[in-house]
Amino acid sequence: MTQATFNPPSRLVIASRESALAMWQAEHIRDRLRALYPQTEVVILGMTTQGDQILDVTLSKIGGKGLFVKELETALENGSADIAVHSLKDVPMHLPPGFALACIAEREDPRDAFVSNQFDNLQALPPGSVVGTSSLRRESQLRARFPHLRIEPLRGNVQTRLRKLDEGQYAAIILAAAGLKRLGLGERIRAVLPSEDSLPAVGQGALGIETRADRADLKALLAPLHHADTATCVLAERAMSRALAGSCQVPLGGFAEMQAEGLRMRGFVATPDGSRLLRAEHTGDRAQPEALGDAVAQDLLRQGAGEILAALHG
Numbered sequence: 001m002t003q004a005t006f007n008p009p010s011r012l013v014i015a016s017r018e019s020a021l022a023m024w025q026a027e028h029i030r031d032r033l034r035a036l037y038p039q040t041e042v043v044i045l046g047m048t049t050q051g052d053q054i055l056d057v058t059l060s061k062i063g064g065k066g067l068f069v070k071e072l073e074t075a076l077e078n079g080s081a082d083i084a085v086h087s088l089k090d091v092p093m094h095l096p097p098g099f100a101l102a103c104i105a106e107r108e109d110p111r112d113a114f115v116s117n118q119f120d121n122l123q124a125l126p127p128g129s130v131v132g133t134s135s136l137r138r139e140s141q142l143r144a145r146f147p148h149l150r151i152e153p154l155r156g157n158v159q160t161r162l163r164k165l166d167e168g169q170y171a172a173i174i175l176a177a178a179g180l181k182r183l184g185l186g187e188r189i190r191a192v193l194p195s196e197d198s199l200p201a202v203g204q205g206a207l208g209i210e211t212r213a214d215r216a217d218l219k220a221l222l223a224p225l226h227h228a229d230t231a232t233c234v235l236a237e238r239a240m241s242r243a244l245a246g247s248c249q250v251p252l253g254g255f256a257e258m259q260a261e262g263l264r265m266r267g268f269v270a271t272p273d274g275s276r277l278l279r280a281e282h283t284g285d286r287a288q289p290e291a292l293g294d295a296v297a298q299d300l301l302r303q304g305a306g307e308i309l310a311a312l313h314g
Contacts, residue, residue, distance in 0.1 A: 008037040015072040015081035018046040088203030093242040103209040103222035104231040108178035110205035114191040116172035129171035140251035143274030178205035199253035202237040239293030267296040269305040
């Protein structure tokens with residue numbers, strides 16, 4: 001089905017969380033769709049998810065990042081929305097039956113960002129400094145490299161986290177560089193953490209557009225927004241995480257990148273305290289990203305990742 005023969009709908013509804021970053025992402029997709037299909041009315045349905053409502057407990061204790069997705073999927077299911085725009089790192093590795101990722105848009109900077117009002121980088125933090133993060137993945141890597149720092153939980157949207165930093169509750173916080181850049185807050189980044197020091201989350205920086213699986217018309221509509229290289233990398237990362245039963249209860253990272261010799265994929269699994277951190281790296285065929293992700297996962301399992309995962313899952 002080509003764009004020339006494809007008849008766009010008269011109206012399209014995008015389901016989105018109501019946080020500033022989620023709305024930026026939905027508006028970005030809305031504006032691109034409006035430019036492609038000027039005859040289509042594209043509107044956003046803002047929703048508050050359970051993950052947005054429970055802010056006093058870490059995500060790993062209340063069911064994980066899927067809490068940011070469920071209400072949006074309900075809107076797709078009952079027809080009140082046509083598509084849902086997600087930060088791909090919030091999308092569970094297994095979608096419920098009847099749903100599909102119809103499009104993966106181009107990735108922003110996938111790395112983590114160091115944000116502080118007093119210090120230039122992690123190495124400059126004095127012993128005992130409090131660093132805020134909501135992620136077991138970031139926490140385990142920080143604890144492994146900087147055991148002299150205090151890592152404390154940090155929940156809330158980007159603006160809330162920055163306010164807590166500005167109030168002096170933390171010496172520094174770690175956020176996704178992509179979110180800060182998308183919100184026009186790139187100047188708050190004191191240092192971008194190299195992926196060698198802080199391996200990104202699976203799908204970090206990429207946007208996923210979810211639809212009902214039976215909406216082939218929407219897959220055709222979204223095809224111009226699909227970014228093949230980003231999708232290839234993300235498919236490898238998600239395959240690794242899926243093979244390891246990855247979730248926010250598990251400190252793991254996975255990052256694939258296009259290189260001249262093929263697709264390079266790195267992954268890690270750690271204990272939350274960073275006392276044990278297993279790493280694996282493979283290069284594979286770009287045409288088989290999921291096989292590469294699975295190879296990285298199997299390497300980690302051979303090193304003993306299964307024992308770490310079993311202990312975390314109780």
